[in-house]
Amino acid sequence: MTALLEVTELTTRFPMAGKEVPIVDALDFEVGRGEVLALVGESGSGKSMTALSLMRLVPKPGRVASGSVRLDGEELLNLPVRAMRRVRGAGVAMIFQEPMTSLNPVMRVGEQVVEAIRLHERVGRSAALDRCRRLFEQVGIPDAAERVHAYPHQLSGGLKQRVMIAMALSARPRLLIADEPTTALDVTVQAQILRLLRDIQEETDMSILLITHDLGIVNEIADRVAVLYAGRIVETAPRTALFENPMHPYTQGLLRSMPALALSGRRLPEIPGVVPSPSDWPTGCRFASRCSKVMAVCEGVLPEFRVQGPGHDVACYALQEAASRGEKKGVQQQEGAS
Numbered sequence: 612m613t614a615l616l617e618v619t620e621l622t623t624r625f626p627m628a629g630k631e632v633p634i635v636d637a638l639d640f641e642v643g644r645g646e647v648l649a650l651v652g653e654s655g656s657g658k659s660m661t662a663l664s665l666m667r668l669v670p671k672p673g674r675v676a677s678g679s680v681r682l683d684g685e686e687l688l689n690l691p692v693r694a695m696r697r698v699r700g701a702g703v704a705m706i707f708q709e710p711m712t713s714l715n716p717v718m719r720v721g722e723q724v725v726e727a728i729r730l731h732e733r734v735g736r737s738a739a740l741d742r743c744r745r746l747f748e749q750v751g752i753p754d755a756a757e758r759v760h761a762y763p764h765q766l767s768g769g770l771k772q773r774v775m776i777a778m779a780l781s782a783r784p785r786l787l788i789a790d791e792p793t794t795a796l797d798v799t800v801q802a803q804i805l806r807l808l809r810d811i812q813e814e815t816d817m818s819i820l821l822i823t824h825d826l827g828i829v830n831e832i833a834d835r836v837a838v839l840y841a842g843r844i845v846e847t848a849p850r851t852a853l854f855e856n857p858m859h860p861y862t863q864g865l866l867r868s869m870p871a872l873a874l875s876g877r878r879l880p881e882i883p884g885v886v887p888s889p890s891d892w893p894t895g896c897r898f899a900s901r902c903s904k905v906m907a908v909c910e911g912v913l914p915e916f917r918v919q920g921p922g923h924d925v926a927c928y929a930l931q932e933a934a935s936r937g938e939k940k941g942v943q944q945q946e947g948a949s
């Protein structure tokens with residue numbers, strides 16, 4: 612069976628410094644049915660722009676320049692606008708970091724969810740309100756029957772995010788894109804919201820594309836991980852493989868700077884340097900200016916992806932060099948033995 616979401620060579624360009632820069636550059640990834648894929652990377656790596664590209668919501672003057680986005684086998688990039696509107700919601704729903712910017716401050720939250728339900732389904736107001744109450748219960752909003760009448764400012768950050776999740780679930784999406792859904796919340800509430808997402812995913816068999824810069828969150832909830840650096844995926848792996856055996860120097864740096872390590876009282880090592888700005892990307896590996904393993908070959912052209920283990924792909928010349936040294940050694944040993 613094919614994956615629920617298949618993304619191939621997805622490229623989104625923005626005009627910058629007199630050229631069109633690929634902010635999202637030839638991304639290949641899949642989200643399986645019932646799978647949680649985490650897209651991780653530092654600020655500015657292109658995580659949100661990838662999500663917006665999938666939804667065809669890239670702000671002008673940016674544009675999805677090429678590639679393919681298939682949901683259940685259906686190409687989204689050339690769907691007519693009306694059909695795409697149906698996909699947003701029932702096919703793919705999205706929640707954002709800051710619920711306040713997505714909720715209407717002068718409308719009761721129940722009304723907003725009722726509107727969302729009626730956008731996708733022909734149901735009367737009172738049936739929609741019943742569903743809204745059930746959705747509020749499903750997302751763990753206490754006193755759901757009363758809370759539907761609340762205005763956003765009467766709810767805590769965690770409850771507002773739960774309302775947003777209820778709204779996203781209202782059209783029974785097959786894929787939920789969650790862009791930093793817990794960043795604005797305190798740590799305890801973060802954990803509750805993550806558990807909620809995982810529970811809902813298990814109950815409904817929905818797939819989740821979780822966008823975060825926080826590897827702690829990835830470790831809590833993801834099945835698989837794609838690491839993004841300067842608009843390119845540099846490593847994809849099952850979660851356990853990524854944490855036990857990170858292979859790309861950037862992933863290794865990210866893991867070394869994980870806050871959990873600070874519990875031991877050690878200062879967290881940061882990856883030296885900064886992500887280059889898109890208009891200054893080099894022609895070779897974009898991590899080269901910060902990489903301790905950089906070699907002459909890295910500065911030439913972008914490294915290709917190579918399979919390094921089951922479901923574990925990495926784009927890095929150091930690994931390719933290591934593999935070819937291993938092969939040469941193997942050949943020499945064989946020749947020596949004959």
Ligand SMILES: Nc1ncnc2c1ncn2[C@@H]1O[C@H](COP(=O)(O)OP(=O)(O)OP(=O)(O)O)[C@@H](O)[C@H]1O
Nearest residue numbers: 625634653654655656657658659660661670824889
């Ligand atoms: N509207 C825009 N016009 C031009 N460039 C943009 C626009 N929005 C984002 N960018 C640039 O695109 C790149 C990727 O941005 P994006 O918002 O996708 O990063 P991100 O990984 O989501 O970062 P964060 O973790 O801070 O949310 C950045 O270099 C950013 O400056």
Ligand code: SF4
Nearest residue numbers: 896899902909927928
């Ligand atoms: S390709 Fe070269 S510069 Fe890039 S991460 Fe690998 S070793 Fe470092």
Ligand SMILES: [Mg+2]
Nearest residue numbers: 658659660790
């Ligand atoms: Mg973002």
